[in-house]
Structure formats: C-alpha cells, structure tokens
Amino acid sequence: MTPFLTPKQHLRAIAVLGLPLILSHVAQFSISLTDALMLGWYDVTALAAQVLGGMMFFVLFLFGSGFAWAVMPMVAEAETAGESQQVRRVTRMAMWLSILFGAVSMPLMLWSEPILLGLGQTEEIAREASRYLRVAGWGIFPALLVMVLKSYLAALERTQVVLWVTVGAVVVNVIVNYALIFGNWGAPEMGIVGAAWASVAVQVVSLVLLAVYAALVTKEHALFIRFWRPDWEAFGQVFRLGWPIGITTLAEVGLFAASSVMMGWLGTLPLAAHGIALQISSLMFMIHLGLGNVATVRAGRALGARDIHSLRRGAQIVLMLSLVTVAVTVVLFLAVPEFLMGLFLSPDEPDRPGVIAIGVVLLAAAALFQLADAAQVMALSLLRGVQDTRVPMIIATLSYWAVGMPVAYVLGFVLNWGGVGVWLGLAVGLALAGVFMMWRFWGVILPRLDGRTAVAA
Numbered sequence: 001m002t003p004f005l006t007p008k009q010h011l012r013a014i015a016v017l018g019l020p021l022i023l024s025h026v027a028q029f030s031i032s033l034t035d036a037l038m039l040g041w042y043d044v045t046a047l048a049a050q051v052l053g054g055m056m057f058f059v060l061f062l063f064g065s066g067f068a069w070a071v072m073p074m075v076a077e078a079e080t081a082g083e084s085q086q087v088r089r090v091t092r093m094a095m096w097l098s099i100l101f102g103a104v105s106m107p108l109m110l111w112s113e114p115i116l117l118g119l120g121q122t123e124e125i126a127r128e129a130s131r132y133l134r135v136a137g138w139g140i141f142p143a144l145l146v147m148v149l150k151s152y153l154a155a156l157e158r159t160q161v162v163l164w165v166t167v168g169a170v171v172v173n174v175i176v177n178y179a180l181i182f183g184n185w186g187a188p189e190m191g192i193v194g195a196a197w198a199s200v201a202v203q204v205v206s207l208v209l210l211a212v213y214a215a216l217v218t219k220e221h222a223l224f225i226r227f228w229r230p231d232w233e234a235f236g237q238v239f240r241l242g243w244p245i246g247i248t249t250l251a252e253v254g255l256f257a258a259s260s261v262m263m264g265w266l267g268t269l270p271l272a273a274h275g276i277a278l279q280i281s282s283l284m285f286m287i288h289l290g291l292g293n294v295a296t297v298r299a300g301r302a303l304g305a306r307d308i309h310s311l312r313r314g315a316q317i318v319l320m321l322s323l324v325t326v327a328v329t330v331v332l333f334l335a336v337p338e339f340l341m342g343l344f345l346s347p348d349e350p351d352r353p354g355v356i357a358i359g360v361v362l363l364a365a366a367a368l369f370q371l372a373d374a375a376q377v378m379a380l381s382l383l384r385g386v387q388d389t390r391v392p393m394i395i396a397t398l399s400y401w402a403v404g405m406p407v408a409y410v411l412g413f414v415l416n417w418g419g420v421g422v423w424l425g426l427a428v429g430l431a432l433a434g435v436f437m438m439w440r441f442w443g444v445i446l447p448r449l450d451g452r453t454a455v456a457a
Contacts, residue, residue: 030170068150073297091223294318298310392440
C-alpha cells in the first residue's frame, strides 16, 4: 500500500485480493455445509451426531491453525521488505508445527466417545459422532498443511489458485458424499462414516494440488527442498506469534462448541436445529473472515512498508464493507428463516416442522449478534496484521468464557429460555470482544505506530 491511494483505489485493491479469498472461504465452508445438507436428507440423528463430531474436529483444527494464521502477516511483511529467505523459513516451520499439532490431537478424536459421554451426550449420538471422528480425524494433517499453504499464497496475493482449488474440493466432496452416504453408483451405503471419508479425500486432494502449485510456480521460495532440515529460530518465531492466535481461535470456536454441547442437553431436535442455524450463520461469517484475511495481508504489507496512513485508510474501508454484509445478513435471517432452514431437511422427514420451528427462533437470535461477530473478527484480523496477538488472546478468552458462556448458561437453563438463551449468551460474549478489540486497534496500536513513524521520520 502507498500513502497516495485514494479511497476508490483502496477499494479496488481490497476487491482484487478479497473477492477470491471470500469466495474460497465460502467454498471451503461449503464442504461442511454439503455434509450437513446431505446428512440432513439422510437422517436427522446422523446430522445431530455430525454436528458434534464435526465441531470437535473443527475446534482442534482451528486451534492448530494458529500457526498457519501466523504465516499470513509474517510472509506479507517479509515479502514487502524483500526478504524471500524469511518467507521460506516461516512457511516451512509453520508446516512442521502443524504436523506436530496434528499428532498431538489425534488421540482425542480416536477415543472421542467417552469424552462426548462425559459431556452429557446420549449414547447414540456419542457413538455415531465417534464413528465419524475415527475416520475424519486423520484429515487434520492435510487440513492443517492446506491452511499453511493457503496463508502463504494469500500473503503473496496469489488468491486465484486458492479459490479454484477450494471450488474443486467442494465438487469432490459432493460426489464422494453422494456415493458413500447414500450408497449410490454401486458404492456401500455408509451414512455418517461416508461423509467422514469424503472429508478426508477432499483434504488430501487439496493438499496435493496446492503443494504442486507452490513447488512449480513459487520456485523462488523453494518450500519443499530439504524440508526435513530444522530451522529453530524460525520455528520459535512462528510458535511465538502462532500460539496466541491458536488460543484466541480456540476460545471463540470453543464457545460455539460448548453451545453445541448445551443444545445436546436439550435433545436431538434442538441440536439438529442448532446445527443447521449455525451452518447458515457461519456461511455468512465466511464473508467477514475473507475480508479479515484481506485486512491481515494489507496491514502486514503496510507494516513492512512503514505506511501507517494506508494502514488506517485500508482498515476503514474494509470495516465499511463488513458493515454492509451485516445489514444484508440481518435482512435474510429475519425475512426468510423457514426457507433457509428447510433447505437442510428432506420434505419427508417427520421431524421437519419441529426442527424448522426451533431454527427460526435461533436465526432471529443470530441476526442480533451479526454486528458483534463481524466487529470482533475484523478487529482481530487487523491486530494480527500488525502482529499483535497476545493481548487479543486475553480479551477473547475473558469475553467468551468469563462472560459469554456463563450468560448463555444462565439464560438457557437457569431462566429456561432454552436454545435462544444460549445463542443470546454467545452474542454478549462476541459483543464484548468486539468492543475491546476495536479499542485496542484504534485506540492503542495505531497511535503507537504513528509515534514510531514520527520518530523514524
């Protein structure tokens, strides 16, 4: 970024980088979305079990993705400063850390049934979710490596390939799901386990395609040459920046995972409705996440160029785009909730009316926290771009778990508001995080960077 970009030029630059990222996040999320859609048409119990199993995988995956997220601002800053060797070092060691994390997390998924039973789930749901995780869990290795490569390529502003590989993955997922969930084309009918095999296949294919692209197109970084050689200095740099990102992400996704557990206490139908409403809400959240990635990359490049004026202006424009998305989402959730919920359920499903009735109320609650959710992810992304991760970690953990989760429990179970009370508790935690992180970026970090720029001048 340069200090001479007009708002229109900023908007164009954000669109060129951001549209492929947003679409790739939507496509990536569509993988789990198609799992939910197809399992919902297969069996509501299978859908409820996949909600829990998928959430457990997602929690571990996003926790481990902290090292991949660290790559984005580090590579963006290094590339802008002309430090190609540093680009290779941090990306390679992020892959090392991702593999190590995958190895540590596998036992939790292989022996997940007693964990889920201990969290108060029914025997049937815990058993089916465990069957799902015993297969899907192996996908955490390629999934984390894919995240590292996506962050690396996004930081280099090579977002088109990320988009097309992700779109291809969605197609593969739909085809394998159709065959293995329902037993079509002569394949065995595997139900929830078929969805798990489809997820693993998608992650492996995505990894192969991105690795081949990185090896052939970004040869200057030589990512995979002597990959086995350790670089402990870069290992430490990625670890120090990445672990707070992982904890922050864990705090947020753990909040939603805990909400899924609490919805399971209410029964299979509330859990299924929660799973569908969460899928719909999360799909819209992917737009904010893509804009957040843009904010991270461009903030990292501004930091590398010591261009605080463009950092501020770019942040303002990205936030405006996120606000527009919030307005559109609220209208959708309040105007056509029955239609959105009904997409996930077979017309012949006997529990369809009950699930939709619960889901309509949950989507209304989701409409209330769209602004809070967008604010916290955008502020968090900007802070990552300037490599500020530890204080945001503390803000997130306290907001989500010291406030959001207790409020969700009190509203949902003490006051007997049920599922809507749980979701309103989520909104409180997200709002608190959004306010304090915005204050951190605009009130603390930017003035500090302005001061450093003035001293340097």
